[in-house]
Amino acid sequence: MSTLNDRLARLRVEAGAGALSTPAPLLCATTPTPRPRDTLRALLHAREQRRAAPRPVLAAPAGVEVAAGVYLVERTFAYAANPRLMLPWLAQAPIERSRLVCFDTETTGLAGGVGTRAFMIGVARWRADRLTVRQLYLTTMAGEAAMLRLFNAWLDPAAILVSYNGKSYDAPLLKGRLRLNHVDHRLAELPHLDWLHPVRRRYRGVFENCRLATIERQALRIVRDDDLPGAQAPAAWLAFLRGQSSRNLARVLDHNRQDVVTLMRLSDHMTASDPAAP
Amino acid sequence: MSSVDATPSGLAPSPIARLIERWSQRHGECITGHVRRPAQPARWCEFPRGLAPALRAALAARGIERLYSHQREAWDHVAAGEHVVVVTPTASGKTLCYNLPVLAAVHADRAKALYLFPTKALAQDQVAELLELNAAGTLGLRAFTFDGDTPADARQAVRLKGDIVVSNPDMLHQAILPHHTKWAQFFESLRYVVIDEVHSYRGVFGSHVANVIRRLKRVCAFYGVAPRFILCSATIGNPREHAEALLGEPVHAICDSGAPCGERHVLLWNPPVVNPDLGIRASARSQSMRLARHTIRARLKTIVFAQSRLMVEVLTKYLKDVFDHDPRKRERIRAYRGGHLPSERRHTERALRKGALDGVVSTSALELGVDIGALDVAILNGFPGSIAASWQRLGRAGRRQRPALGVLVASSAPLDQYVVRHPEFFAAATPEHARIAPDQLLILLDHIRCAAFELPFTSGDRFGDGVVDDFLAVLAEAGVLHQEGTRWDWIADSYPAGAVNLRAVADGNFVVVDRSDGKHTIIAEVDYSSAALTLYEGAIYLVQSRPWQVERLDWVGRKAFVTATHADYYTDAIDYTRLKLLARFDGCNAGQGTCHHGEVHVVRHVSGYKKIRYYSHENVGYGPVNLPDQELHTTALWWQLAQPVLEAAFASRQDALDGFLGAAHALHTVARVRAMAEGQDLQKAVGSGDAAGFASRDGNGRGQWRNAHGEAVPLAEAGSFTPTLFLYDNFPGGIGLSEPLYRAAPELVRAALELVEACDCNGGCPACIGPVLASDTPQPSQAELAVAVLSLLAA
Structure with a gap:
């Protein structure tokens, strides 16, 4: 007997050979037939009995639980630097380095739309020759609103957002999820320096591409050890959520942490190597 | 009424009256009915009290000083907070029914409105109209289209600044709802949703749209709004019921138009018999062309509706051969159909509006409210399959205060013959009902998936009529949802709306x-x-x-x-269909046989094509086609007679097979009337039930048995012989046609029996048992064989 999923998959293919198009519209009778629902229920019943085993709950790979389903990981690094830096992309006057909020999210995918969410937000901020990286991540879906509220609380009115492609990706995505979770936020009001465009202007044609990993390796000479490619982050979180493994989620934390550290390094690089920019 | 009486009383005869008179003198035998709808004067109402002066001024500048009664009725009911559906004819000022309340709300409160039209072209017409009204009264209104052509950099402005966003269900489904947070401001102030042409949202497309509306309402609830819906429809039999099925809420229907209209004549035209022995009539095509030549020569702007894209092109060629043979002169005839590029269609629409064309040949594409100005004559080459569609097409002719003429030219198809031979039926019939099945398994699952992407579900939530828990569990198994307690969140890296098409585009x-x-x-x-x-x-x-x-x-x-x-020829495909029974859901006795309802596997195979010469329509050759089979799992009902019954009742297998083919034709005809289905939605077939063999008619209309490869085999060699008569839903998974037909099966058989017995043909004709050649007058005749099969199946 074919399962409901097989059945649905088969009907799909017929509806347009892979594409989910349907043949020309057709009329149909008054009463929806009760049968498909009953079939569905019958099939589901069989399924539910088979997969009764509860999902194991894994221990969070790092950090402390700061709200239900939300963990915080905090690391501090020595980072000796000038407390002010010139960012002519934003302002003519020097800017206090402590205002920079270098941030990056890890998300459930790249499909776009309100159904894609961030499960991890990393933020690097500098104070007195030290760089503090704070990362929030979800161990349950239900923690999302709390995570977003915590992140928003880190954004003081003087904050300047720094990202890589964040203007078109991370920020709109977070705004959507903030809206969805009824969290008022100041994301839209803060100045935002997205390095992608300045980097592109300077390095297009110089390196094979302008992805952050490439710029980091070629321009900043940073070498990552055992890095989990960003594309595997969604699967890593899912594996944790489904109780399969937390190993790769730990690697996502490392990857995300390096990303936000790189953003600060990149800010210095872009400022120092071309003081006349833009 | 059905009398042939062409002389108008009193006034000097209009060109249309003269034409009718001439035709009834020369071709009186072809005119089987003359339906007259009298001219109707306008019924007026005053503007509602409290209508803003700026709005009044804008309307006055456009020449509107009062409202038609239906426009006022719409205002009053919308003001009372009801959902309404407005069902009035083409050019009756339908748009003001929704524009007035919407403009008033925009003007007073900066409220927002979403307009949905089935096509981009209609949306663009609408924005142009709104902007003219806006300019006339300096209302400060901002109306934008939002469709696939809206550039990415303009989209944000539309979202933030648009008072009225004019879009289509496909964009709502694929671009707006899955990004609703970007539209938050718009949704928070959304007060009206206008959906025009709702009669086109029926069948599969309508079932999808009903689910898109469910999703829209769900998103609106999230933003704390419950917008009022204003729907408009061409004439259908069940506007209120259909609107309520689409919305899932009570709707007030406004069906009485206060707009004036000129006198309308509709002639039912049965082509003359050209071969009395065989009962063969002249083709509808040749008759339509003759009538169109007359009307165009009489300087009457004419639209000819054809049933297929192919026929549109063939008829256009014939008219162009007459009217456009001189390339130095302006083009007088054009074709209009789906499949033409949008720019080409816009060109034709503009030419029609300017009155630059004398004739246009179209498919149903021009049934909708595309603004093409008014024409004088509508010729329907063949019955469009429903009374509603007929009136919609006939309504394309008719300018205010001037008489309009419509001619329905019957083909030899059974429905056509039925309609022209029963003119009282045509005059009195209520238009068909639009049907949707929003809870069709596959469609519902698609939209629950999209809805879960847009907002999380909680166990026990309802979507439309039902609780969603079962569907959520299926989606969780498939890994696209994640369950935590009672909450179900989207988890997959995909954009589900991108994978669901509302229609075959x-x-x-x-x-x-x-x-x-x-x-x-x-x-x-x-x-x-x-x-x-x-x-x-x-x-x-x-x-x-x-x-x-x-x-x-x-x-x-x-x-x-x-x-x-x-x-000098065109081509027509030859296709075969075979079915295999997969599962029986229900069954009962049907006379001495059985009737079942269940699931079938359908394989459609295009085996070749015919070359058909223009004008003579003779077959000038064949060609092979090598294409993948098209497969379909769907629901069907079927009838069978056991071998002993067959052997007792028929002299040969050939007779039994001919009887089954004839019975299938008659049952299909009555089932289509009963289910109000369009021809392609409900299909018929005769086969062995295990896909080993299937039957089709040969060139003489005799049954031919073919094996699974489509090769003809002698019936004696066909092994066991259980011919099975199928009626099936032409949609993957079924769309709910065959189940109610199964419940009405005894009545269907009775009606089919009556149809064949009451037909005045001699031994079978296209109107009862399908195209057969009576040349060799076999005994018993094919009609008698069909009656035998139907009698055996009758309870």
């Missing part, structure tokens, strides 16, 4: 590429379902009646490469 489409003289130009698009029947290699593909020949078909790449040609 977009990804499944084939493009037709012209490669003549080293060109590489796209000249048309053909939807997936008709590609196998129109774009096989060797096919003549017609655009504006110019022939192209398909040289190569890239099935996987969805491309057909064509070159211009000068063929």
Whole structure:
């Protein structure tokens, strides 16, 4: 007997050979037939009995639980630097380095739309020759609103957002999820320096591409050890959520942490190597 | 009424009255009915009290000083907070029914409105109209279209600044709802949703749209709004019921138009019998062409509706041969159909509005409210399959205060013959009902998936009529949802709306590429379902009646490469269908046989094509087609008679088979009337039930048994012989047609029996048992054989 999923998959293919198009519209009778629902229920019943085993709950790979389903990981690094830096992309006057909020999210995918969410937000901020990286991540879906509220609380009115492609990706995505979770936020009001465009202007044609990993390796000479490619982050979180493994989620934390550290390094690089920019 | 009485009383005869008179003198025997709708004067109402002066001024500047009664009725009910559906004829000022309350709300409160039209062209017409009204009264209104052509950088402005956003259900489904947070401001102030042409949202498309509306309401609830819906429809039998099915809420229906209209004449035209022995009539095509030549020569702007895209092109060629043979003169005739590029269609619409064309030949594409100005005569080449569609097409003719003429020219198809032979039926019939099945398993699951992407579900939530828990569990098993307690969140890295098409457009489409003289130009698009029947290699593909020949078909790449040609023929595909029973859901005795309802596997195979010469319509050759079979799992009802019953009742297997084919034809006809289905939605077939063999008619109308490869085999060698008569839903998974038909099966058989017995033909004709040749007058006749089968199945 074919399962409901097989059945649905088969009907799909017929509806347009892979594409989910349907043949020309057709009329149909008054009463929806009760049968498909009953079939569905019958099939589901069989399924539910088979997969009764509860999902194991894994221990969070790092950090402390700061709200239900939300963990915080905090690391501090020595980072000796000038407390002010010139960012002519934003302002003519020097800017206090402590205002920079270098941030990056890890998300459930790249499909776009309100159904894609961030499960991890990393933020690097500098104070007195030290760089503090704070990362929030979800161990349950239900923690999302709390995570977003915590992140928003880190954004003081003087904050300047720094990202890589964040203007078109991370920020709109977070705004959507903030809206969805009824969290008022100041994301839209803060100045935002997205390095992608300045980097592109300077390095297009110089390196094979302008992805952050490439710029980091070629321009900043940073070498990552055992890095989990960003594309595997969604699967890593899912594996944790489904109780399969937390190993790769730990690697996502490392990857995300390096990303936000790189953003600060990149800010210095872009400022120092071309003081006349833009 | 059905009398033939063409002399108008009193006034000097109009060109239309003169034409009718001439026709009834010369071709009186063809006119089986003359339906007259008297002219109707306008019924007026005052503007509602409290209508803002600016709005009054804008309307006055457009020449509107009062409202038609239905416009006022719409205002009053909308003001009372009801959902309404407005059902009035073309050019009755329907748009003001929704524009007035919307403009008032925008003007007073900066409220927002979403307009949905089934096509981009209609949306653009609407924005143009709104902007004219806005300019007339300096209302400060901002109306934008939002469709696939809206540039990315303009979209944000539309979202933030648009008071009225004019879009289509596909965009709502694929671009607005899945990004609703970007539209938060818009949704928070959304007060009205206007959906025009709701009669076109029926069947599968309508079932999808009903679910998109469910999603829209769910998103609106999230933003704390419950907008009022204002729907408009062409005439259908059940506007309120249909509107309520789409919305899932009570709706007030406004069906009484206060707009004036001129006198309307409709003639039912049965082509003359050209071969009395065989009962063969002249073709509808030749008659439609003759009538169109008369009307165009009488300087009456004429629209001819044809049933297929192919027929549109053939008829356009015939009219162009008469009226457009001199290339130095302006073009007088054009074709209009789906598959033409949008720019070409816009060109034709503009030419029609300016009155620059004298004749247009169209498919149902012009049924909708595309603004083409008014015409004088509508000729329907064949019955469109429903009373509603007939009136919609006939309504294309008729300018205010001037008489309009419609002619329904019957083909030899059974429904056509039924309609012209029963003129009282046509005059009195209520238009068909629009049906949707929003809870169809596959469609519902698609939209619950999209809805879960847009907002999380909680166990026990309802979507439409039902609780969603079962569906959520299926989606969780598939890994697209994640359950935590009672909450179900979207988890997959995909954009589900992108994978759900509301209709057969977009990804499944084939493009037709012209490669003549080293060109590489796209000249048309053909939807997936008709590609196998129109774009096989060797096919003549017609655009504006110019022939192209398909040289190569890239099935996987969805491309057909064509070159211009000068063929004096066109091509028509030959296809076969075989069915296999998969599961019986229910069964009962039917007379001495059985009737069942269940699931079937349908395989449709295009085996070749015929070349048909223009004008003479003789067959001038065949060609083979080699295309993948099209498969379908769907629901069906079927009748069977056991072998002993057959052997006792029929002298030979051939007789039994002929009887089954005739019975299938009659049952299909009555079932279509009963289910109010369009021809392609409900299909018929006769086969063995295990897909080992199936029956079709040969050139003489006799039954022929074919094996699974489509090769004809003698009946004696067919092994066990249980001919099975199927009626099936032509949609994957079924769309709810066959189940109610199964419940009405005894009545269907009785009605089919009456149809054949009451037919005044001699031994069978297209109107009862299908196309048969009576030349060899077999004994018993095929009609008698069909009656025998139906009698055995009658309880």
